[in-house]
Amino acid sequence: VSEAFSQRLHRRIEALDTRVCLGIDPRPSEHPWTHPDAHAGDPARIARAVAAYARTILDATHDLIACVKPQSAFFEAMGIPGVIALAQVIADAKERGIPVIVDAKRGDIGTTAEAYASAYLGDGVWGGDALTVNAYLGLDTLEPFIASAERSGRGLFVLVKTSNPGSGGLQDLQVHGGGMVHEHLSAALTERAAGLPRDAADYTCLGAVVGATYPEALARARSSMPHSILLVPGYGAQGATAADVALAFDKAGQGAVVNASRSLTYASADDHPGEAARKATIAMRDALNRALERRSSP
C-alpha cells in the first residue's frame, strides 16, 4: 500500500499553500490551438492537440494547484482518440507529481463496480489517484471502489450534493423522520468512514462531492463528514464565492479542494493560454487563501 491519497493531497496543499483543483474539461472549439478547423476536423489530430494544450496548462500551473481533475465526459465525447488523450493527460499529470482525480462519476453493482474500479483506480491507462462515484445504486455498490482505493492508497469522492440548479430534486427530498436524502447519504458515508483507516489528520479514502453553490449544505457537510475530504465544484462560473467555498475547509485549512475548469484553462483565446491560466490560477489560489484567513481572524 502506498501513502494514502488524502495524506499526499494534504502534504501538497501545505507545501504549495494552494487549494485549487484544476478542472480539465476540453472543449476543442474554445481555443484556436485545438479548434477543429485548425486540424481539418480530424478527430485524432484534434485529440492530440487537446492533450498538448492540457500539457501546456499543466506546465504553467503545476506549482499552483493541489490536484487536477480531468472530466471524462469531454474526452469520451471525442471517441477513441479522446480516451487516448485522457490517458495522456493522466500520465502527464502524474509525471509532474500532480494528484489526479478522474471525474467519471461511475457507479454500478457488484462485479460491474469492480470493473469500473479496476479501470479508474487501477494501474491501467485511466488509473488516477482518485475517482468520483455516484452512490444512487446503494452503499453496497461503493465497496468495490473502497476496496480498490484502500489496496493502493487511492481515493474516492462520492456525489453527495451537486452544484447544479436542479440538484435538490432527489438530493433534497425530506426523509420521513428528519433530514434530506443527501444528508442521509453523508451520514451513511461517515458511518462507513469510521471503519476505515485514517491518516494523520483523521481523513480516510472516502471523500465527498459537495457543491459550493449550496453554502449551507457545504457547511453542514464539513461538520458532519469529519473523515471525508470534500471536492467542491461551483466556484466562479457557477456563482459560488471564495467566502462560500471557505466553508469546506477544516480549522487547519485542510480537508477540501475547490475546482475550477473553464475559467482557468480557457482564461484567454490568445497564443499564451499557459500564461493566462497561470494568472487566473494565482488569482483563485489567493482568493481562496484570503477567504480562509478572513474566516479565522477574530
Next chain:
Amino acid sequence: VSEAFSQRLHRRIEALDTRVCLGIDPRPSEHPWTHPDAHAGDPARIARAVAAYARTILDATHDLIACVKPQSAFFEAMGIPGVIALAQVIADAKERGIPVIVDAKRGDIGTTAEAYASAYLGDGVWGGDALTVNAYLGLDTLEPFIASAERSGRGLFVLVKTSNPGSGGLQDLQVHGGGMVHEHLSAALTERAAGLPRDAADYTCLGAVVGATYPEALARARSSMPHSILLVPGYGAQGATAADVALAFDKAGQGAVVNASRSLTYASADDHPGEAARKATIAMRDALNRALERRSSP
C-alpha cells in the same frame, strides 16, 4: 428524426415474439477463446477475441433477442483496446439490425451531460440506440439526454430501482409525506414523459431501469410509468423468476425487456458457445412468454 426507439423495439418484440435483452458483460477469463492465457496476456489480442466472441453470440442469437445491452464497465476495464471492442460490438449489433442499449449509467450536469449524450446517443463509435442514465444529480441533468434522444429517435433508461441487495439504502428512503425516493423519481419521470411525444402504444423515449429482484416495486413501476419502457435486470443469476419479471409488461405483453448476461453468453465453456447461448436464450424467451400467458389466462 428516425422512427422512435420504443416503436422499433416493440416492432421487433412483436415480430420475433421475444422479450429477451442479451447482456454482454465480457469477462475474458470466462471462456477459453478469450482467456488471457490464450492470447499471451496481450490486451489488444484479448479485446479482439472478446469482440469476436460477442459476434459469435450475436450470430447465434440475433433472431431470439429483442435487443442487446453491452455493459461498458467491462470494456472500459480492458483499457483502450476494450473501448475499441465496445465500438465493434455496437457496430456488429447494428449491422444485424439489433437495437443496442449501451449500459454505461452516465450522468452529470449541464454541458457535461451534453458531452455524454453526444458520446452515447450520437453517431460516434459508441452511439447506441439507447443509454442507461443515473438521475441522482437531478431531473434537470436528464434534459440533454432527452434532447439528444428526441432528436435522433433514440431512448433512455433512467435508473429507478436497481436489482442489487443494497439498492434500498437511498432508493427506498421514505419521503416525508409519503412514498419512497425511487417512487418520487418515477413520478417525476412520468410527469416529464407527459410532455414528450408518444408512439402508437403510448410510450416515450424516457424508459426506466427497475430490478426484477423487487417484484412489488416492479409491479408498481409498471402501473405508475405508463409511458416508460422498462429495462429489467435481475432475472436468473440474481434470483428473479419469470413470474416476477412478467409484472414488467403491459396488457399487450409489451413495454419491457428482460436482461440476462452471463447465463446466456457464458452458457458453456466448450467450443460451441454460440450453440449454448442459442439454447439458453430460447429457454429464457420461452419461459418469459409462458409466464406472460399464465398471467393473462383466467
